[in-house]
Amino acid sequence: MEVGRTVPGGPAGETLGAAGPADERIEPLACGRDAADVWDHAVEGTLDAHERDCPHCRAAAADALGLDGVVHRMAAERPVPPPSVLDGVMQAVIDTVTAELRPQDLLALDSPAGPARLSRAAAARVLRHVVDGMDGMRARSCRIEPVGSGSGRTGTNGAAGDGAATNGGGADPFGVTVAITVTARFGVDLASVTARVRQMVVAAGEQALGVPVRSVDIAVVDLWDEP
Amino acid sequence: MRTRGAREDVCPPPRVPAVPREPEPTPAERELDDTTLVVRAREGDVRAFSALAQRHQAALYRLALRLVGNAADAEDALQESLLDAWRRLDRFRGDSAFTTWAYRIVTNRCLDLLRRRRATVSVEQVAEVAPERLAAPEAGAPEHAAEVDAGLAALRAALRTLPDEQRACFVLRELEGLGYAEIAEITGASETAVRGRIHRARRGLAEVMRSWR
Numbered sequence: 001m002e003v004g005r006t007v008p009g010g011p012a013g014e015t016l017g018a019a020g021p022a023d024e025r026i027e028p029l030a031c032g033r034d035a036a037d038v039w040d041h042a043v044e045g046t047l048d049a050h051e052r053d054c055p056h057c058r059a060a061a062a063d064a065l066g067l068d069g070v071v072h073r074m075a076a077e078r079p080v081p082p083p084s085v086l087d088g089v090m091q092a093v094i095d096t097v098t099a100e101l102r103p104q105d106l107l108a109l110d111s112p113a114g115p116a117r118l119s120r121a122a123a124a125r126v127l128r129h130v131v132d133g134m135d136g137m138r139a140r141s142c143r144i145e146p147v148g149s150g151s152g153r154t155g156t157n158g159a160a161g162d163g164a165a166t167n168g169g170g171a172d173p174f175g176v177t178v179a180i181t182v183t184a185r186f187g188v189d190l191a192s193v194t195a196r197v198r199q200m201v202v203a204a205g206e207q208a209l210g211v212p213v214r215s216v217d218i219a220v221v222d223l224w225d226e227p
Numbered sequence: 228m229r230t231r232g233a234r235e236d237v238c239p240p241p242r243v244p245a246v247p248r249e250p251e252p253t254p255a256e257r258e259l260d261d262t263t264l265v266v267r268a269r270e271g272d273v274r275a276f277s278a279l280a281q282r283h284q285a286a287l288y289r290l291a292l293r294l295v296g297n298a299a300d301a302e303d304a305l306q307e308s309l310l311d312a313w314r315r316l317d318r319f320r321g322d323s324a325f326t327t328w329a330y331r332i333v334t335n336r337c338l339d340l341l342r343r344r345r346a347t348v349s350v351e352q353v354a355e356v357a358p359e360r361l362a363a364p365e366a367g368a369p370e371h372a373a374e375v376d377a378g379l380a381a382l383r384a385a386l387r388t389l390p391d392e393q394r395a396c397f398v399l400r401e402l403e404g405l406g407y408a409e410i411a412e413i414t415g416a417s418e419t420a421v422r423g424r425i426h427r428a429r430r431g432l433a434e435v436m437r438s439w440r
Contacts, residue, residue: 039426063429067433074382075403075404080288089306090277093273125272141266141270
């Protein structure tokens, strides 16, 4: 048997899908060198003096280089999936989101025209978009919670006034709290920019969502550099 | 840095930009890093997931195509894998890169598909095609209609004859350029097993390809 060149059983002789100790073991070359190391050195062009002179290593290196060229050509191929694949995925995702929307995923809005609800995901998207528009800031997580009794203002039971009733009849509890995580460009003034984030989130809540934002919890979770 | 505060009076309130309504991710969303897109998608932002899928679909498709060997199955595997990814985003903890996690989903999906496909092929059929067609390109297959590189066609055919786990490790290492540790994470095998499978795949393919040198 010519060590380093013969495949026991050959590729067609393998049991498809088999994986066991025999599959994991790497027989050393007759000279004692690790066959996989020699292969790696050959394709990386880092063969040492022994590997360049030893007939066993040279045979293994010849196999490696013979295969390497055609493997490179295959690696350079860039097939792309047809657009229909992603279109199908996104339609299924949208269908799933719609079908699985739960009452607690909805925020009740204070609308003079009657009860209105907005999905938290859509509301979060509005607030993230506002933060993304600020120089040197990007929004990551955005969690929106109703204030006070909370559940009284969400979902299908979120009629106006429930919150006030369950809060002991105090001041109007209608509104939300926002917990948002952001990433910032390295070098921005974090104190000033987070104050601005708070301002913008409050303004967006009122102007774009029609919901009073009672508090904003901001965490800067990462910094990034311009590419 | 974490700041927390009650609502501040703002006078006059800042002007809030309009939110785009188109279903496609915005150019700005397409530039966001994977971690940000994953967090957003996990919170139900469909456009963030769309941006992630658009960014990685070509690499995932390439992997699927090389594992299952034909475009139709690769498209199915990609579609099912992306849907799996959407459903299982909650389980992605961010310990590894999103790409590693997605590669794992695609690899498992393809290996499942191959196992199911094999279960429907009789032993006689396998015996008929295996040894003789090792280096023969499959003429007439649509994806090979324009195949002009005989060596490439031979490698493609030889790849199909490898055991599935060997082929997966070989493709991830040699065609996708991943390291042993990442391949171990994707395939769920030890690094030693990955190294062994890659080496056996290389030797098997080299044996077949020797006649094309």
